Amino acid sequence: MRYVRSKIQGSMLGALMGDCLAAPFEGDAGPLTASLYKNYFEGLRKEDVAKKLPYKRYTDDTAMAMAVAESLVERKGFDARDMAIRFTDEYFKSPRRGYGGSVVNVFYKLRRTRSENPFEPAALQFNGSGSYGNGAAMRAFPVALFFSRRDTDKDKLMQVAIDQGRITHANSTGYHGALLQCLAVSQAFLADPGEVVNIEEFCKAIGDKIRNVEAESEESLRESGGAAVFSAKMKRLEALAKQAKDRSKIDFDIVIRDLGNNISALESVPTAIFCYLMAQDKTLECCQGDSVIERSIQLAIALGGDTDTIATMAAAIAGAHVGVEDIPEVLLKHCEARDRVRDLADRIYAHVVGGEDLQASDV
Ligand code: AR6
Ligand code: MG
Numbered sequence: 001m002r003y004v005r006s007k008i009q010g011s012m013l014g015a016l017m018g019d020c021l022a023a024p025f026e027g028d029a030g031p032l033t034a035s036l037y038k039n040y041f042e043g044l045r046k047e048d049v050a051k052k053l054p055y056k057r058y059t060d061d062t063a064m065a066m067a068v069a070e071s072l073v074e075r076k077g078f079d080a081r082d083m084a085i086r087f088t089d090e091y092f093k094s095p096r097r098g099y100g101g102s103v104v105n106v107f108y109k110l111r112r113t114r115s116e117n118p119f120e121p122a123a124l125q126f127n128g129s130g131s132y133g134n135g136a137a138m139r140a141f142p143v144a145l146f147f148s149r150r151d152t153d154k155d156k157l158m159q160v161a162i163d164q165g166r167i168t169h170a171n172s173t174g175y176h177g178a179l180l181q182c183l184a185v186s187q188a189f190l191a192d193p194g195e196v197v198n199i200e201e202f203c204k205a206i207g208d209k210i211r212n213v214e215a216e217s218e219e220s221l222r223e224s225g226g227a228a229v230f231s232a233k234m235k236r237l238e239a240l241a242k243q244a245k246d247r248s249k250i251d252f253d254i255v256i257r258d259l260g261n262n263i264s265a266l267e268s269v270p271t272a273i274f275c276y277l278m279a280q281d282k283t284l285e286c287c288q289g290d291s292v293i294e295r296s297i298q299l300a301i302a303l304g305g306d307t308d309t310i311a312t313m314a315a316a317i318a319g320a321h322v323g324v325e326d327i328p329e330v331l332l333k334h335c336e337a338r339d340r341v342r343d344l345a346d347r348i349y350a351h352v353v354g355g356e357d358l359q360a361s362d363v
Contacts, residue, residue: 005349006323007189008145012345013327013338014293014319015065015141018311020056020335022301026098030261030304031252037301038288045330055336059098061312062337063090064139066344068164072146073347078160084110084118084167098308100133100263102126106168123170130170134265137177138309140164141316142348144185149352157182158213169265172217173229177265180210180230181313184273188321196280197321199241206273207234233259233270241277250278250286252303261305268306272313275299279318293318293326 021044025032049055067086075082091099091107102125109121125131140161147157161182165175183206191197214228236258244250259274260267278284279296287298296318300311319326332338 003193003323004149004352005346006193006325007320008148008349008352009324009342009345010293010319010322010326011141011145011185011189011316012065012069012319012341012348013324013332014315015312016058016062016335016338016341017293017327017332018297018300018313018315019058019061019308021297021331022307022311023056023059023098025301025304025307026059028304028307030256030302032302032304034286034302037298040301041288041294041298041331044334045328047334049333056334057097057336059308060100060135061138061309062341063094063097064135065142065312066090066337066340068139069142069146069344069348072142073344073351076351078156078163080118080163080167081115083164084115087167088115100131100135102131103133103135103168119166119170122166122168125170130172130174131168132171132173132177132265133169133263134174134177134268134306134309134313136165136167136169136174137181137265137269138312140178140181141185141313141320142344144182144189145320145345145348146351148186148189157186158209173264173266176210176214176217176230177269179213180206180234180269181272181316183209184269184276184317185320188276188317191321193322193326197277199238199245199277202277203234203238203241207231207238210234229266230270233266237270237274237277241274244278244284245281248284250284250299256303256305261303261307261310263306263309268310269313271303272300272310273317275303275310275314276317276321279314280321289328291326291328292322294328294331 067090071083071086088107088111106121143161147153161179162175165178211231259271275296279292287295293315296314297311300314
């Protein structure tokens, strides 16, 4: 496997950039007019950051993703209680980061019980049905990066993607969304940075895996009245992506209608995957510039709604494919906490390659 360090940094810093740069548009009704977000990015390129403190602030997406990454590297694997403690510490240290309306109750209960039963407060949310929000998915990408190397990692990746989600999101839509996001990051990680991934192959690879998991999950089937919710969305996503490619044009209204742009995992994770797949195609007139990561963020902004979270997820996938070289430094320098995130990326990298003889191309 080549470009490991670049891919890990690209995913972590790309996600940060998606969060910080898209946050000002959160809640805007999409689709946004192209000139609005194009002017915004042009403006960012001209602004002198030194005179414009504070930088663009990160939101709950990055706060929680950093907690996931720190817990994995400190504990050298998944430790639910440690991760729950880090989520609550991060929240109480800086609560005004735009957290979801209900997840805050989980943090209070976790703090009161010292996270003795880290999955219990989330399981009690919404009369026992658990949250279906995208909060478990938005922070999940470090799991895919941490378990990206060894063959034995594959099963762990799937289990940990779900279990880190269950600390706050006990509804299967919430934690299956986290799994789908991790599967997309893993699949992008396998791709050569210089090549465009094939839409059908990409969708089939992750669609098959999520279909198997949904088929095994009775709870998921019951809730959705017998339909496998994410696998059905993957089919629609694939059709929309192929259609946009054939026509060299994205129909934003239909994407918003069919894939969604809101705080539910079902209405945002497939949308983020769509943004990534479309951003690769530089013949599409939806966004500007050569950076795939930047284009994926522009698309997420253009769709409106939960822009910061969709941009975070799209850019985490794009970064795992194209690597850190794709990130325009002029945009990254606006983002708060970029040194902390870069350091975490390197600690994940050290874990991933730890104890193995590296070839020059791996670095
Ligand atoms: N029944 C009814 N409403 C629900 C349910 C349910 N089972 N699950 C979620 N909701 P929450 P998050 C609604 O608080 O997923 C921020 O912008 C309910 O209105 O678990 O961590 C983040 O950046 C609840 O308040 O938060 C994310 O993008 C809301 O969904 C986004 O919010 C959010 O669920 C979601 O964050
Ligand atoms: Mg959000």
